[in-house]
Amino acid sequence: MKKGIAASKGYAIGKALIKEDSEVKIEERKIEDIKSEKERFKKALDLSREQLTKIKEKAEKEMGADKAAVFESHMMLLDDPEFAGAVGMEIENNMVNAEKALNDVATMYAGIFAAMEDEYMRERGADVKDVSKRILANLAGKVSADSEEMAANTIVIAHDLTPSDTAQLDKSKVIAFLTNIGGRTSHSAIMARTLEIPAVVGLNDITTSVKNGDTVIVDGNEGIVIINPDENTIKEYEVKKEGYEKEKEELKKLINVKTVTKAGKRVEVAGNIGKPQDVHQVIENGGDAIGLFRTEFLYMDRDDMPTEEEQFESYKYAVEKMEGRPVVIRTLDIGGDKKLPYLPLPEEMNPFLGYRAIRLCLDKKDIFKIQLRALLRASAFGNLKIMFPMISSLGEFLQAKEILSECMEELKKEGKAFNGELETGIMVEIPAAAVCADELAKYVDFFSIGTNDLIQYTLAADRMNEKISYPYNPMHPAVLKLIKMTIEAAHKEGKWCGMCGEMAGDEKAISTLVEYGLDEFSMSASSILKAKQLIMEN
Numbered sequence: 001m002k003k004g005i006a007a008s009k010g011y012a013i014g015k016a017l018i019k020e021d022s023e024v025k026i027e028e029r030k031i032e033d034i035k036s037e038k039e040r041f042k043k044a045l046d047l048s049r050e051q052l053t054k055i056k057e058k059a060e061k062e063m064g065a066d067k068a069a070v071f072e073s074h075m076m077l078l079d080d081p082e083f084a085g086a087v088g089m090e091i092e093n094n095m096v097n098a099e100k101a102l103n104d105v106a107t108m109y110a111g112i113f114a115a116m117e118d119e120y121m122r123e124r125g126a127d128v129k130d131v132s133k134r135i136l137a138n139l140a141g142k143v144s145a146d147s148e149e150m151a152a153n154t155i156v157i158a159h160d161l162t163p164s165d166t167a168q169l170d171k172s173k174v175i176a177f178l179t180n181i182g183g184r185t186s187h188s189a190i191m192a193r194t195l196e197i198p199a200v201v202g203l204n205d206i207t208t209s210v211k212n213g214d215t216v217i218v219d220g221n222e223g224i225v226i227i228n229p230d231e232n233t234i235k236e237y238e239v240k241k242e243g244y245e246k247e248k249e250e251l252k253k254l255i256n257v258k259t260v261t262k263a264g265k266r267v268e269v270a271g272n273i274g275k276p277q278d279v280h281q282v283i284e285n286g287g288d289a290i291g292l293f294r295t296e297f298l299y300m301d302r303d304d305m306p307t308e309e310e311q312f313e314s315y316k317y318a319v320e321k322m323e324g325r326p327v328v329i330r331t332l333d334i335g336g337d338k339k340l341p342y343l344p345l346p347e348e349m350n351p352f353l354g355y356r357a358i359r360l361c362l363d364k365k366d367i368f369k370i371q372l373r374a375l376l377r378a379s380a381f382g383n384l385k386i387m388f389p390m391i392s393s394l395g396e397f398l399q400a401k402e403i404l405s406e407c408m409e410e411l412k413k414e415g416k417a418f419n420g421e422l423e424t425g426i427m428v429e430i431p432a433a434a435v436c437a438d439e440l441a442k443y444v445d446f447f448s449i450g451t452n453d454l455i456q457y458t459l460a461a462d463r464m465n466e467k468i469s470y471p472y473n474p475m476h477p478a479v480l481k482l483i484k485m486t487i488e489a490a491h492k493e494g495k496w497c498g499m500c501g502e503m504a505g506d507e508k509a510i511s512t513l514v515e516y517g518l519d520e521f522s523m524s525a526s527s528i529l530k531a532k533q534l535i536m537e538n
């Protein structure tokens, strides 16, 4: 049995599939039989082509031809006789194994692309790396997690999953995931809760403790993993799973119930989303609103920036489906653990304290304005509110508002509709904002407390680092004081205060937050009903 950090609730019993590390280790071997080494390389090449053809077909069906085009350039490389020829020459001339020969040729190709002026060509360098990783995995006879052959009831096991890796997991096959690193509020954990699949993170060495095909029990409630359990343990967990699912069913009676505290205060219980389609899950779980739309997910898993039109359609979709209920949309919060392949940013020593979110947007005004225009246009179709992330001073908020006014002027001139009265607020996730909440409250329409970051900055405890999950404590008095101050400051100015960090759905924190007078609790859709029940008991 292994204990990690419970990242997403639920139970799963399935078969392990180890997702290979993105960095494959290359071992150099001297060979004697050139012909059979070349044959081995050719086989891996053919297998890669077969896999990519299937993936491309699937991507075309699910995401459209333009998104699937990325696989086209991967296929071209596989079919390029010069590329395969160069690997063959390396094997022959240096008498080395196919892995070493391929790695040398791929590094050389990637280097040539990386040095090119043209941005499109530079990106092809990443394709070379991707394709060679696939061939290397096939040379080693490894299965990759995107494999078409992935069976139902798969439990994906990885050193780490990026937010986009997690978003791509096929829910019809993947029933849980486990990782060596990560904390409860790392974005892959948050994604797991959105996908409603159990997950345990921060397990340290799960990738080496489990073999492909092992039977694994995942207890996402307690953060427990059992490898190759006996019959009795399987039965015990089947019973737990059933009980958990029954409780979930029972909570459904609260879907249409308005949440009122014991003291008679009506509070809003809202959902956090990453994609416009996620609104349906929030509605199905009885959410009153969207308290946080993390728009950066619209920018991920693609090769270029989403256009104003694409973004407008996404925001419009969400507000229309919510039929007049509030939708708080946060402007781009990139940086930290969220990166964009087409927006290369310099490596930073402390990405979470770095060039991210509003700091990046105020600096790259052209990118920011595209989003603000799309948000304003969508505001004509429902109850849209704009929220700025990572605000540390009044100056940043006022600057953001000024750019928003510029966009309003432009749209007016173009005769495009928007709601000129829309609410604008900020995330309170930097301690400085909480400390200065009394001043900020005079200018904003609302606050939403981002505890995921607020906790890590207040307690100097990295939210991604499982080794220090113990000081990362939402109930630390310093964190609670900042939360209380923020709520009181908002109320003093007649503004509302919500919370969209994971603490809003934390069963241990809810009664304190009710006591402090929090107006809106926003969380993963899967936590809404339980939170409603607890809020009503307090």
Ligand code: PEP
Pocket (backbone or CB within 6 Å): 292, 294, 333, 429, 449, 450, 451, 452, 453, 454, 500, 501, 502
């Ligand atoms: C937060 O920091 O609490 C938050 C909600 O934002 P994110 O998790 O996206 O950083």
Ligand code: MG
Pocket (backbone or CB within 6 Å): 389, 429, 450, 452, 453
């Ligand atoms: Mg944050």
